[in-house]
Amino acid sequence: MIQFLGVSKKFAGGTAALREVSFKLEKGDFSFLRGASGAGKSTLLKLIYREIEPTSGQILVNGRNVSSIPRKKVPYLRRTIGVVFQDFRLISRRTIFENISYLPQILGMGIQERKRLAYQTLRRVGLAHRMNSFPQQLSGGEQQRVAIARALINQPEILIADEPTGNLDPDLSWEIMRLFVEINGKGTTVLLATHEPSYVRAIGGRVLSLDRGRLVGDKKIERQSRLLTDDSIDGELSSMETDTSSGEQSS
Amino acid sequence: MSLFRIFGYFMGEAVVSLWRSWKVSLLAILTIAMSIFIGGTFLLLSGNLSRVVENWRQEAKIIVYLHSQSTPTEIERVRSLAAEADWVTAVEEVSGSQASSRFRETFPSVQDLLKSWEDEPLPASLELSFLPVPEGQGGFDTWLASLRQDPAVIMVDDDRDWLHQLDAFIAILRGLGAVVGAALLGAAVVTIASVIRLTAYLYRDEIAVMRLVGATELYIRGPFFFEGLIQGFLGGAVALLGLFSVFLGLNPKSSTVLLGTVLVDRFLPWQAILAMLGVATLAGCLGAILSLRRESLASD
Numbered sequence: 001m002i003q004f005l006g007v008s009k010k011f012a013g014g015t016a017a018l019r020e021v022s023f024k025l026e027k028g029d030f031s032f033l034r035g036a037s038g039a040g041k042s043t044l045l046k047l048i049y050r051e052i053e054p055t056s057g058q059i060l061v062n063g064r065n066v067s068s069i070p071r072k073k074v075p076y077l078r079r080t081i082g083v084v085f086q087d088f089r090l091i092s093r094r095t096i097f098e099n100i101s102y103l104p105q106i107l108g109m110g111i112q113e114r115k116r117l118a119y120q121t122l123r124r125v126g127l128a129h130r131m132n133s134f135p136q137q138l139s140g141g142e143q144q145r146v147a148i149a150r151a152l153i154n155q156p157e158i159l160i161a162d163e164p165t166g167n168l169d170p171d172l173s174w175e176i177m178r179l180f181v182e183i184n185g186k187g188t189t190v191l192l193a194t195h196e197p198s199y200v201r202a203i204g205g206r207v208l209s210l211d212r213g214r215l216v217g218d219k220k221i222e223r224q225s226r227l228l229t230d231d232s233i234d235g236e237l238s239s240m241e242t243d244t245s246s247g248e249q250s251s
Numbered sequence: 252m253s254l255f256r257i258f259g260y261f262m263g264e265a266v267v268s269l270w271r272s273w274k275v276s277l278l279a280i281l282t283i284a285m286s287i288f289i290g291g292t293f294l295l296l297s298g299n300l301s302r303v304v305e306n307w308r309q310e311a312k313i314i315v316y317l318h319s320q321s322t323p324t325e326i327e328r329v330r331s332l333a334a335e336a337d338w339v340t341a342v343e344e345v346s347g348s349q350a351s352s353r354f355r356e357t358f359p360s361v362q363d364l365l366k367s368w369e370d371e372p373l374p375a376s377l378e379l380s381f382l383p384v385p386e387g388q389g390g391f392d393t394w395l396a397s398l399r400q401d402p403a404v405i406m407v408d409d410d411r412d413w414l415h416q417l418d419a420f421i422a423i424l425r426g427l428g429a430v431v432g433a434a435l436l437g438a439a440v441v442t443i444a445s446v447i448r449l450t451a452y453l454y455r456d457e458i459a460v461m462r463l464v465g466a467t468e469l470y471i472r473g474p475f476f477f478e479g480l481i482q483g484f485l486g487g488a489v490a491l492l493g494l495f496s497v498f499l500g501l502n503p504k505s506s507t508v509l510l511g512t513v514l515v516d517r518f519l520p521w522q523a524i525l526a527m528l529g530v531a532t533l534a535g536c537l538g539a540i541l542s543l544r545r546e547s548l549a550s551d
């Protein structure tokens with residue numbers, strides 16, 4: 001689904017953000033991208049949806065070499081990838097419906113069809129009742145759920161998230177992580193950049209570790225045995241949340 | 252996405268954007284309106300003046316003034332010389348006394364001037380009506396020179412001389428209008444470009460999101476092009492409304508101002524109105540293109 005082959009990225013001034021990174025993510029994977037600030041996590045994610053281009057190496061998304069896609073065709077690549085950011089990037093002057101309906105509108109859907117789709121997607125993230133609200137009327141967690149709804153509205157095969165809980169308090173963060181697990185459970189490949197180890201322990205999955213642009217770790221952590229079924233995820237994550245909170249308090 | 256729907260989206264977004272930043276949009280519209288108004292004023296004046304000159308050209312005559320001592324034979328010779336030209340349609344002989352009475356009728360307030368003169372103060376003349384002669388047509392100048400050189404002729408007054416001067420004045424007026432209008436239009440284009448760049452800057456967060464979810468550049472830039480088009484069109488419409496108001500104020504039907512009787516007899520023809528609207532709209536579009544080809548919409 002996503003494959004990096006010896007990918008390096010140098011920015012102007014010679015700063016190397018990524019060095020010879022290679023890995024492959026399969027369809028339906030739930031993967032974490034870990035590393036300290038400046039390790040290259042955001043750069044790697046931006047390369048996937050081609051906000052930036054690699055200095056060398058190849059990136060394959062659904063078998064297509066992202067670098068070789070003509071500039072005019074990049075929007076079509078991005079329509080297949082949902083992206084979520086730490087700062088939500090919601091437009092304050094637009095309603096929640098308008099915020100998540102950009103892509104359906106771009107695709108030429110009529111207003112009724114867009115409303116139906118927006119309602120269904122917002123229901124998926126538990127915010128169907130806030131369709132006509134404005135972002136500033138929502139809590140941080142709700143805003144992030146809207147951002148996730150925007151990423152999901154076209155049912156992308158890949159969902160990538162760059163520190164999606166970075167601006168949220170622990171309670172809301174776990175709420176968002178639960179949502180990602182649910183989304184992944186329905187077949188969407190999820191790649192999530194975070195520096196929070198507790199999520200990795202709780203959810204499990206592929207863990208790619210970056211250090212100063214190099215891929216220094218690539219391992220699979222099994223989800224805890226108690227978390228085998230989707231139905232039990234909520235409760236188990238809640239207990240992990242409690243554990244983490246108490247751990248944080250003790251430290 | 253159907254063309255109708257996408258144009259509807261562009262138009263809707265452009266109108267919302269104009270409404271949201273109405274102050275700077277108004278500035279852009281007024282700038283373009285000013286340039287079109289000034290250009291249109293020159294066009295209106297020169298057009299009416301041209302029409303007046305053309306009317307005068309139709310009535311233009313060549314007047315051949317004759318010596319008072321000229322004999323009938325000499326007068327007949329001059330008449331024959333005048334009438335032999337193909338372009339002369341009529342030759343009217345005006346005696347000195349007829350000329351005096353015309354003078355008294357035309358200038359009654361100064362008719363006393365003639366009393367202090369001799370019996371026949373104004374010379375007899377031949378008034379030649381003629382068809383419009385293309386400039387530089389062979390024979391006309393030679394024919395005119397031969398009339399001037401005839402010993403029975405004092406002088407030849409050719410109306411075309413001052414009509415030529417008026418033509419030159421009109422050409423200068425049009426040139427001036429074109430230069431001033433173009434300079435102001437350039438300023439208007441720059442203003443529109445700046446306004447659209449500013450709008451794009453204000454919308455940069457939304458543009459970034461649109462890029463992220465897969466909007467094409469046409470989809471992102473379309474509303475800005477339409478915004479430029481609308482600003483240009485509105486600027487042109489405002490200018491034409493202003494010009495029409497001035498025309499109504501000075502028009503001889505509603506005003507007794509002398510200027511109105513000559514220079515604003517008729518409003519601009521519909522072709523000129525459409526052309527002005529088109530130029531204004533294109534200027535708006537050009538402003539949008541200028542602003543959008545730079546990095547104002549570059550991804551962040």
